[in-house]
Amino acid sequence: MSALHIKKGSTRHSAYNLRPTFSDVQERHTLAVLVENEPGVLARVIGLFSGRGYNIESLTVAEVDHTGHLSRITIVTKGTPQVIEQIKAQLGRIIPVHDVHDLTVEGPAVERELAIFKVAGEGDKRVEALRLADIFRANVVDSTLNSFIFEITGAPDKIDAFADLMRPLGLVEVARTGVAALLRGD
Amino acid sequence: MTREMTGADMVIQTLKDQGVDTVFGYPGGAVLPIYDAIFQQNDIQHILVRHEQGAVHAAEGYARSTGKPGVVLVTSGPGATNAVTGLTDALLDSIPIIVLTGQVPTFMIGSDAFQEADTVGITRPCTKHNWLVKDTDELSGVLHEAFHVATSGRPGPVLVDIPKDVQFATGTYTIPKPSASHYQPPVKGDLESITELVAALEKAERPVFYTGGGVINSGPAASQLLRELVDATGIPITSTLMGLGAYPASGKHWLGMLGMHGLYEANMAMHGCDLMINIGARFDDRITGVLSSFSPNSTKAHIDIDPSSINKVIRVDIPIVGDVGHVLEDMLKIWKSRGRKTNAEALVSWTRQINEWRKVDCLKFADDKKVIKPQYALSRLEALTKKYDRYITTEVGQHQMWAAQFLNFEDPNRWMTSGGLGTMGYGFPASIGVQMAHPDALVVNVAGEASWLMNMQELGTAAQYKLPVKQFILNNERLGMVRQWQELLHGSRYSQSWSEALPDFVKLAEAFGAKGIICSDPADLDDAIMEMIEHDGPVVFDCLVTKHENCFPMIPSGKAHNEMLLGEADTEGAIQAGGAVLV
Ligand SMILES: Cc1ncc(C[n+]2csc(CCOP(=O)(O)OP(=O)(O)O)c2C)c(N)n1
């Protein structure tokens, strides 16, 4: 297997393994894309996904290196192995993109998402919501006599599970940040 | 070196420092400071086109015939939107061009100002990269980076949008080193993979080289190395529309063009090979036919500078990311050091098989004594122009495919055609760009009457600059390629594929001060072509040809390489419903 690096500084396993196994199975991959923090760069990344018909399950972006003007975009996407390879190669063609890492391949990685939930209710439901929040280590960040706002951090499926539990207890609104992810170890 | 100057002067200075001698453009309010700077210097010649689309295609013609980037200067709003087709054309054909657009002043951006358009937004998907420069101090850095990006790695079009106040303001001019850019696509291929390819080549019984525009883009040295490799190994070679001329048409191992209207022997060799070596091509759908039966029994190697081209449509066994020239150099070195081996015995029978296919003589056509057949016109054009220092451009349609089949190219950079986008209206302005770069050469645009009308206003440009471009129009009074598809796929219902109300091309030429020639009799054709060649000035040649001729061979949509239609007799029910939905 030849591993080909197309961007300077690609570390560990290359994201550009050009000999993928072909299959029809849809895989979920988390990509970390380091980009120059310049106007329009997010539009380029999103335009690539919409223009070529790729999926975005979640996307987060923020500047992570102030002096180097670098932002980190974390994208969760779904596709066959061939499509995932294309996505990475196409991302690599965007000029302000410095690095593309496939955390799913290079992993294991830690994935975290922050979400806030507004739950309204009274009596038993309110007590039950608080009890479950405690089990999920969600914090109460706002409360009125008949509502709470919980803040919860965790892997996306933990947040999904929490949402499922809150729904019958009076879930009103959810806001999620999308996934941020890092490789484990050094 | 740093100097203070205005943004407009920085544009001129950058062009000079980049060795640019010609700019194709059209002025307007948002670029007036740059036009003022152009007025006050003599190093860079500005060619005033008649439509911004023409400027971009002219720059493409200039770039493709020289290997240097083409430069375009247009105004904001409509100037920029008119450039979009050319940018997309250059993106799909990987042509290095730099388009400079004026923009409304920074303080008016977003206010729906007069002639404001979101140019970087509109052109983001049709450029390799683009920039909006809001600070004069950053302008020279961006302009030099624009040249670097356009010409490195897989070449392509870039655009720099320059607000008018940035052109007026003064800032510091700097020349960044290309090595300072973080964009440094690697050019060397992985030696392990190249060795694997050489080993496959040594053993292959039925190998074929399948080459493309990447060989041309890599530069003349790549074509030279390709010739050396092909001639030393004796492996047959075919090429895409984009790659014609990299290996000479007179070369012993030349199979002719492959693909939808490619030659029988080329497509059959692709179908039957056991080793396919793709060099700088991209398995385009015009090439592969139906994917499920594309070259079913071959090991496939793919050399490409763009990793995203690899495994995009066809899964390959030996991927090599790198510049064609560099990879071919290493390939030759490794092959020689391993003792110049080939499977000679097997190659003899492979060649015998190919020669059988050649005997089909797939380009034969029924000649006609009364009406000029388009194929005949092109074979005469070939015979009468081949001894000249000749460059060919084309429009898009049947004439384009016949030109690719009947004209022979001995060198790279001699053939300019819109391959990826298939842009009608490309050829005439492209011929102007080519002639600008090669003032003494014979530049012929092989055109269809419908395509040619799409950018015929450029006759004004040709006349103004006394560019002796020859417009060889194969006039079938039809949108011929559309008509052919309607005949094959839509029961000969010729919906809107008639070229009605055509102009008198001779009078039209004369109205612009150019020469017009009309020819309808095969017996007069040679003299008429010679008259065209010998006229010192632009010529519009109206060559009246058979109206309902079809272009063969043809791989119908949804079919494989070995299911080519070779002539009218094969067309009955050739394309079933499944293929009809494809383009
Ligand atoms: C700008 C543009 N519009 C439409 C088409 C679709 N199209 C492809 S070939 C063709 C007909 C071209 O007619 P002509 O230039 O006379 O060439 P012919 O096929 O007759 O040789 C058309 C309409 C195109 N390729 N480009």
Ligand SMILES: [Mg+2]
């Ligand atoms: Mg026509």
